Every structure is written in C-alpha cells, then in structure tokens.
Amino acid sequence: MNKKKLLQIMTETALTSTGNTFKNTYRFYDPPIIGFADADDQLFQEMKKDEIIGDIYRLPKEWLPEATTVISYFLPFTTEVRHSNHEPGLASIEWLHARFPGEEFNNQMRRIVIKELENAGGKALAPMLEPEMVIDYNIYASNWSERHAAYIAGLGTFSLNAALITEKGMSGRFGSVITNLKFDPTPRSYSHPFAHCPQTNDGKCGACIQRCPVNAITKEGKDKAKCHYYLFTDNPLQDTNKEFGYPYSACGKCQSNVPCESSIPGERFYPKSNS
Numbered sequence: 298m299n300k301k302k303l304l305q306i307m308t309e310t311a312l313t314s315t316g317n318t319f320k321n322t323y324r325f326y327d328p329p330i331i332g333f334a335d336a337d338d339q340l341f342q343e344m345k346k347d348e349i350i351g352d353i354y355r356l357p358k359e360w361l362p363e364a365t366t367v368i369s370y371f372l373p374f375t376t377e378v379r380h381s382n383h384e385p386g387l388a389s390i391e392w393l394h395a396r397f398p399g400e401e402f403n404n405q406m407r408r409i410v411i412k413e414l415e416n417a418g419g420k421a422l423a424p425m426l427e428p429e430m431v432i433d434y435n436i437y438a439s440n441w442s443e444r445h446a447a448y449i450a451g452l453g454t455f456s457l458n459a460a461l462i463t464e465k466g467m468s469g470r471f472g473s474v475i476t477n478l479k480f481d482p483t484p485r486s487y488s489h490p491f492a493h494c495p496q497t498n499d500g501k502c503g504a505c506i507q508r509c510p511v512n513a514i515t516k517e518g519k520d521k522a523k524c525h526y527y528l529f530t531d532n533p534l535q536d537t538n539k540e541f542g543y544p545y546s547a548c549g550k551c552q553s554n555v556p557c558e559s560s561i562p563g564e565r566f567y568p569k570s571n572s
C-alpha cells in the first residue's frame with residue numbers, strides 16, 4: 298500500500314459512492330486531501346497540555362500500541378453544499394444533511410481506509426469508531442481530536458473560530474486512522490498553529506464574527522458554550538430534525554461565505570506586489 302494508491306481509492310469512493318450523496322441527488326463532499334504524521338511525533342504528547350487539549354487526550358499508541366503512522370484526511374464540502382449555506386440565518390437543508398448522513402459517509406471512508414490497510418497486512422483503527430471514544434461536553438473536548446491530528450499531519454492550521462483551515466478551506470469534515478504501517482510524514486508547511494488565518498496573524502479579517510447567529514465569535518476567539526447551546530438546546534431546526542431523525546441542529550455559518558471557506562485566505566489580505 299502506498300500513499301498514491303490509498304488516495305486513489307479514497308477519491309474513487311468519494312466520486313462513486315451513493316453514501317456520499319443525499320438520496321442520489323447532490324454530493325456532500327469533493328475528493329479528500331490527505332496527510333500523514335509520525336505516531337511518535339513529539340507534538341502528540343503536547344496535546345495533553347491543558348492549554349492545547351488536556352489529559353483527556355489519548356496518544357496514537359494509547360489507541361494502538363504498535364502505531365507508527367496517523368493518517369488524516371479532509372473531505373471538503375461540494376460547491377452546492379457550501380453555497381447553499383451562504384444566506385444568514387438557519388443552516389441550509391443541504392448543510393444539515395451534509396452534517397448527519399454526511400458524517401455517516403465519513404465513517405464509511407474511515408472503514409474503507411482501515412480495510413485497505415488491513416488488506417496490505419497492517420493493523421488499523423479509527424478512534425472515532427472505537428467504543429472507548431468519548432466526547433466530554435463539560436470541557437468541550439474528546440479523547441481524540443480530528444483537527445489536532447490534521448494539524449500534526451500537515452493538513453492546515455487553526456483559526457479565529459477554532460476550525461482548521463486547509464488548502465481546501467475549512468468547510469468540510471475531517472477523519473483519521475491510526476496504523477502500524479509506515480508512511481513518510483507530510484511536512485508541515487506553516488510556521489505556527491494559527492498561520493492560515495489573517496485575523497489571528499495580524500487582525501486582517503474577522504469575517505466569521507458577523508456570520509455567527511448567536512455572537513459566539515469575537516476578536517478573542519470562539520465561545521464554545523454559546524455555539525453548543527445554539528446547536529443542542531436552542532436546536533433551531535428541531536422540526537426538520539424530527540422529520541429526518543437527526544439529534545440536534547447544524548449551523549456552520551462561520552465556515553461558509555467567509556474568505557477561508559474553500560482555500561487559505563491569501564491574496565485578498567496579502568496582495569502580491571506587481572514589481
């Protein structure tokens with residue numbers, strides 16, 4: 298199993314699987330981008346610091362003792378899903394479906410990656426599919442963070458609203474698989490954990506602040522409790538959710554109609570000189 302072959306299989310899955318569509322109509326995701334981290338990268342240990350995630354965090358080797366590589370991928374939402382959520386107010390129906398059946402497809406992708414690695418003679422698991430996986434909403438953290446894995450695997454950096462900005466932007470979902478097969482790590486082409494967001498760099502954007510319907514984002518960052526309350530307790534889409542059997546609402550206004558929606562915001566904030 299090599300990187301190219303793995304990406305090819307994942308790309309074909311994204312383009313052909315009916316699981317990546319809402320009832321065979323529009324597709325949720327475009328093909329993924331993929332990154333690789335050394336399971337012994339010192340940064341994984343750093344995640345246990347309180348100011349990064351905390352001691353709830355489990356290292357790759359605490360999930361799979363033989364771990365050598367963490368494979369992380371980003372599934373960017375299609376133009377149709379992204380643009381459907383451009384209006385302010387409630388999440389679009391396309392975005393809502395991309396959150397719930399869309400995450401089921403993400404689970405399918407995790408299983409396909411595991412199966413391919415096993416077929417190549419390796420061991421593999423996805424923490425999000427393991428029974429030990431927990432999300433503690435008192436501290437808004439889980440024992441495996443998809444964004445922090447993606448950061449270490451070279452896929453992108455954090456931002457003012459806490460989402461991870463990849464070369465395909467932030468509008469989409471992440472997945473990861475830990476394996477004992479060895480792949481070369483992807484270089485991290487950024488200087489610090491917030492490098493891709495012009496606001497956290499030098500106060501040059503802030504577009505997501507106005508997009509949030511509950512003012513959860515300020516120049517200081519994101520208030521997780523406000524966002525959580527809106528999605529889970531206010532649950533503004535509860536009638537639609539009942540119809541489709543979804544447990545709570547989606548929103549994602551801070552990830553759509555913003556400069557980091559589908560690329561790293563660059564030229565708009567840092568124009569190239571003509572000379």
Ligand code: B12
Nearest residue numbers: 349350438439442443459460461467470471525547548549
């Ligand atoms: C709990 C959770 C939530 C909580 C809290 C979010 C949060 N920021 O933690 C609530 C319910 C509010 C939430 C909301 C949403 N979520 Co959510 N959520 C999760 C979940 C399950 C765990 C996140 C977690 O463990 N956080 C841990 C804490 C510690 O993270 P943090 O505080 O943001 O981390 C900061 C520090 O580490 C800090 N930092 C300080 N010093 C340093 C130094 C270094 C070296 C580093 C690396 C970092 C660092 O930087 C980080 C960013 O500020 C993940 C799935 C998963 N298991 O990963 C999805 C996930 C984060 N959610 C996701 C999404 C899409 C959403 C929503 C858009 C919902 C929707 N679909 O409509 C909203 C908005 C998200 C937003 N603006 O960030 C995506 C993110 C996609 C992206 N591009 O980043 C994820 C990864 C799910 C997925 N499979 O893709 N979510």
Ligand code: SF4
Nearest residue numbers: 456496502503505557
């Ligand atoms: S909208 Fe602007 S400030 Fe907000 S995360 Fe994206 S680049 Fe950063």
Ligand code: SF4
Nearest residue numbers: 509524548549550551
């Ligand atoms: S998901 Fe919605 S409520 Fe949560 S921070 Fe983003 S815009 Fe605000």
